[in-house]
Structure formats: C-alpha cells, structure tokens
Amino acid sequence: MTGPTATPEPPYYVVIFTSVRDEQPDDGYSQTADRMFELAGEQPGFLGYDTAHSDGLGITVSYWQTESAIAAWKADQEHLVAQRHGRQRWYQSFEMRIARVDRAYTFQRSTP
C-alpha cells in the first residue's frame, strides 16, 4: 500500500480534490486517472499525492512547491483534455480547493 506521502517542511501548497462519480461504466476514467497521476509526477514542483475512494466519494490531495507549479499543471494540454472529460462524462460534482500548508506533523509508530 502507499502513503501517507512524506513532504518537505512547510510552507508548500496543496490541491484538495473531492469528487462524486457518476453511477455509470468506467468509460475511460481509470486509465485517464492513472495517466494523470503519472503525468503530475513529472511536473516541476510536484511533491507527492495521496488518494482514497469510498462510499462514492473520492479524495485526492496533491502537494506542490509553489502556486505557479499548480497553475502550470492545470494548464497542461493533456490535463486540460482530462479535465474536460471529467466535467462532461465522469463527475457528478466536485470541489477543488487550493491551500497553503503552514504546519505539518508526522507520526510514525516505533518498532517495539
């Protein structure tokens, strides 16, 4: 399994994407989602992501060094196509929030 993703010391930025999918066949969604995670990982300023889905709700948080890195990723040509398909075919609703992380705390259980 993955995560939670480790990130450098704050400040950095986070995109919080919460979504509700249509109740319909996959229709290319999974393949595009995988490709978008791969492509995001190649972007300058990308720090990592965590994603989980349950009870019809998806939450993806991605971490970025700067706001301009987020803006550049939003404007990526392949990503723009995926965003259009998301609105037209895959998502019933979503919320996108951009926030500046000011404080972070890590817990790791010690091995007994």
Added chain:
Amino acid sequence: MTGPTATPEPPYYVVIFTSVRDEQPDDGYSQTADRMFELAGEQPGFLGYDTAHSDGLGITVSYWQTESAIAAWKADQEHLVAQRHGRQRWYQSFEMRIARVDRAYTFQRSTP
C-alpha cells in the same frame, strides 16, 4: 452517500489527516471515529468534513473558520483521549497538515 462537502467562500482553514491503520482488529477504532466526527460537528467554527479510506490509506479533510477553532478542537478533552489511543493502538503512521484555503471551485453537473 455524502460529500463533497460545501463550504463558504475562502479564506478558511483545513486539517488534512492522512493515516495508515495497523493491521489488527478494530479495537474500538470505528466507534471512536464516529464519535469524533459527531463531536467535531459541535465545535464552534467547524464547517464540514470529507473522509475516504481505500487500500489501507485513510484521508480525512475537515474545514474550519479559523486557526483558533482548530486549536480548540485539538485541545478538547475527549479528543485528546482519542488522539492518545490513535498513537498507541490504531495508527501505524499519519501525517497531519494545517493549511489555509485561498481559492475554491465548485462543479455541479447540470441536469440534462
């Protein structure tokens, strides 16, 4: 199903809690988690939350009017007990991030 949770116009604050559970029996976790969501909902300045769990990773994002509302929730007596149990019994690791939401965008599919 629930969410994504609607929130007022930014700015507001978010706590992003990403966690990996121990591979062990529930041990009171689910009951405490339900109680914590109920209790958080009674706190001054609480705006809402979204939560999802898959592949062993949990993501909970909770939204708050102010940083002081987050600090007060962190110091709640019943919450402090739950936090201690979390570190001792339930979580292998977690990351807690506090961030200020500066921008938000909502999408809602129009009914055809």
